[in-house]
Amino acid sequence: MAYENELHLAQLAVQRATLLTRRVYAAKSKGTLSKSDASPVTIGDFGAQALIIAAIKHAFPSDEVVGEEDADDLRTNEALRSQIWELVQEATLDDAEAEAVLGGPIKDVDGMLTALDAGRSAGGAKGRIWALDPIDGTKGFLRGGQYAVCLALMVDGEVVVGVLGCPNLPVDDKERLDTSIGADQTDAEGKGVLFSAVLGHGATSRPLTRGALAEGTTIKMKPLEDITQATFCESVEAGHSSHGDQAAIAGKLGITKESVRMDSQAKYASIARGAGDLYLRLPISKTYQEKIWDHAAGVVIVGEAGGTVTDAWGKKLDFSIGRTLSGNKGVVAAPKAIHPEVLKVVIEVLSSK
Structure with a gap:
């Protein structure tokens, strides 16, 4: 399959980062800052971005990354930097083969900051560029609603690989949405889904796990007659x-x-x-x-x-x-x-x- 290695790397990286965000989601204090545009950012955003970019740069060192965050605020905030480093150190998939694909743990704080700052690509129409949102829906993350860890690979401006980690969506693909799903969510048993697709090769869902990837299921949009x-x-x-x-x-x-x-x-x-x-x-x-x-x-x-x-x-x-x-x-x-x-x-x- 085209982009098979990129897909595998993206799935494992998003899964590991999503597990990190789950720990922050369950905590009372999420280490929140306000950015220049007044949007919030948490220690989960920083930790997830560092993990994913480090994995990309291990496997595909020449690829660029357009990431939402950077390390500027962390360089002047030792307490926040320490919180994030603790999260990153604890983030593993409990699976040696998966960790080998991802390059293992980040070695030190400087490596974490370097990974964060590697998301400053300007994007564009040429080459291989990853688009990363470490926590999409940070306000939902903070209020107890839905959020997602999002990663996509673009080649010459075309999106060819996409992965979404959605820890608060039900695993059951047949469960229809209702208006309650946007608030008062948990990541309890039966929730946590990894979605993925490669251009021209279909889309899948699979339960989030701590180790190797779970078995995937092909997903399709529902035919709508009325x-x-x-x-x-x-x-x-x-x-x-x-x-x-x-x-x-x-x-x-x-x-x-x-x-x-x-x-x-x-x-x-x-x-x-x-x-x-x-x-x-x-x-x-x-x-x-x-x-x-x-x-x-x-x-x-x-x-x-x-x-x-x-x-x-x-x-x-x-x-x-x-x-x-x-x-x-x-x-x-x-x-x-x-x-x-x-x-x-x-x-x-x-x-x-």
């Missing part, structure tokens, strides 16, 4: 997506079910396996630009599960421009058969404003 019965997903945060426009679109499509609001690319994962049907993320301003790490993995997983993902005007998402999707506005994800119908209504609603 669009009025669709379950559609949207962001919890009104600052991320226009709830009003999305409600108007649902109304025009005849959808009467309440939307399922949840954080992170867990939305992509959920519709890919048929737990939900549609994902709408419509622009809240003319200047807002989506980050590539918030979408790359989810887009290839949904595409390989039988879906179509475009922006709100029907354009393919362009990951080749840089660190943002500056050539796109909004996201519409749906099963391939009904995507044109959904997109038509999206354009009608947005054009009427």
Whole structure:
């Protein structure tokens, strides 16, 4: 299979990082900072990014990484740096073969900081570039909702591998979404899923484990004969997506079910396996630009599960421009058969404003 080694590395790295985030998720103190854009970052974000980038650089030293975080704040905050280093030291998969693929533990604090800073790539249309969000949905992570550890490989601007670690989603692919899934979550037994896809080779889900990868199951989007019965997903945060426009679109499509609001690319994962049907993320301003790490993995997983993902005007998402999707506005994800119908209504609603 194309990119078999990259997929294996990404699955193991995301699994190990997701287990690290679980420990922080269960803790009362998550070591939270506010970044320059007022968004939160936790010790889980830093620890997960360090682990994943160290693994990438061990296996593919020439590859670039577009990561959300860097080590600047840690160099001036010894207490936070120590907390993260303790997490990173404890992070293993309890499996010698898996650890060999990942390059084993990070050797020292300097190695951790170097790994964090290796995520500063500007992105672009040439070469092999990984897009990494160590905790997508940090606000959900902090409030006890959904979040995801997200990693994708882009080759010459095309997303070819995607992996999502979703510790609070149920393992059972047949369990449908309901409105309770966005809050008051736990990572108890029966939860924790690793989703993955390679372009042209389908999508899978498997339970998160502590050792070698669990057996995978092929996932497909649910055939939707009656669009009025669709379950559609949207962001919890009104600052991320226009709830009003999305409600108007649902109304025009005849959808009467309440939307399922949840954080992170867990939305992509959920519709890919048929737990939900549609994902709408419509622009809240003319200047807002989506980050590539918030979408790359989810887009290839949904595409390989039988879906179509475009922006709100029907354009393919362009990951080749840089660190943002500056050539796109909004996201519409749906099963391939009904995507044109959904997109038509999206354009009608947005054009009427």
